[in-house]
Amino acid sequence: MKKVLLLNLPSDVPCYRILHRAKVGEPNYIWPLVDLICLSGILAEAGFELEHKDFQVDRGASVEKFLAGRRYDAIVAAYNPFDEAADFRQLEEVKRLCPDTDIFLLANHKDRLETGHMEAVLRANPFIKALVYDYAFNNLPELMLNPGTQRLSNVFRLQDGALLGRKEELPQDLRLPRPRHEIFRDPAYFHYDSTGGLMTAAMGSFGCKMQCPFCWGPQLYSRVVTRDPANLADEMAAMEAAGMEEVYFHDYSFGYHRQKLLDFCALVQARGIKLRWFCSSRFDLMSPETIAAMAGAGCRCIEFGLESGNYEVRRRYGKRFSDEQVRLILRECKRHGIHASVFIILGLPEESLEDMKRSVRFVRDAGFDYVSLNILWVEPLTALAGEIKTTDGSVSPLESMKKLNFAHPTVTAGEVQALYRSSMRSIYFSPSFILNQLRNIRSWKRLREITRLALKLALNRTGTGN
Ligand code: SF4
16 A cells, blocks of 8 residues: 655745645634545545645654654655745755655645646755645546656646646535544644634635735636535534544635535434534625534534725725624624624725724724734735735735735824734733633634733733634
8 A cells, every 4th residue: 555645844934735725824723624624535535645744833853753664655744935045945955755656746726826837846845756736636546647647626736847837727516535643633723713622624615706905815716616514514424423523614715605505504403413614704605694603513613704994994805894794793603602803904094094093993893702803914926916006025925914015005004013912912911802712712622722811911912823
């Protein structure tokens, strides 16, 4: 039986090498790379023996020591779009240490959105055997078993100097082979709303059809594909059998397909699956009915992007829901014991400093369980990057969401950062927030995270990591 290592490389700063949500910086959550999890099902179904190593959680470990005495037929690694060169250097070293092992790379968003990127990567790094374009739908096993195959689906390699491979869309009603969550067991994984136990990650759907101008996400897939509810419920049962207690759904927006969401929740309840789960969604996708169903199926926290507390501004950023809709969904979450987390962006060019303060007051007074404040960082490959001239190079990706990287028409970068710090303190040091958090402490993990955040705020450091 061929043996494959699924690898998350070390890095100097924590980084999340995920196709659709890559980021760098210190997070207040960490879970296994969902790309590797989905791929594990495809490889295991084809008969490969799998191991997983995550150097992002085992931060002191040495790659060289780990590989010494181990033998793999193949290694599949994700790579960081914000520091590709560093990851290629590490992978080249892996190849030097394991010359007989084939190295495969999982695509990052640049491979999908930048013309010629994938080919350039393969040309510049000939030790990489092939690049997996879609981690959830590909025929990588065929290439691993038959290196000469010409039939490549969502896998690309160079042959005689030309790029070989074919892109294929995810089918509607996608059914994933059962991911092998058992190899991703690690007590270090957690979500900021975790209450303990082992945690894993999953995908219920792929793609996004919204067009928020600061986000490149919708360009990754031509349509939203939601998994077959029974297939997803089977995976939940398998997670539970693997000893997992919590799962984070990494979908851009959980619950796009209302009926599939309700069917999934009904199946989870009917099968008596007791996992606690967390997800991101949108206020306009949720309703009293879906929230009740999700709570019954184990949902414990939903993250919402609001971007601005000012309706006219958030409309422009793809969030066309009224204050009343926001309050309704928040009330329903509270009624059903689901924590609600909200994301706000400071520094939107349409907002004055006073508008930004109003935005912060809106989310603080609404009573969200968590508020994640971010500072607008105009990312390449987004619609916003075509509209706003950035101060190139002055803000590194390491500081993304912590510092403006463009000249705001009315507010200085320093004013936005000062507002960020004072807002964080006013939200997280308010008596009602502290009381709420104390009521919710149900595990040492949670206590540790709250203590860390409090220390961060007290030391005046920016960045929530959400
Ligand atoms: S809802 Fe908006 S921010 Fe979220 S993934 Fe879609 S486009 Fe991006």
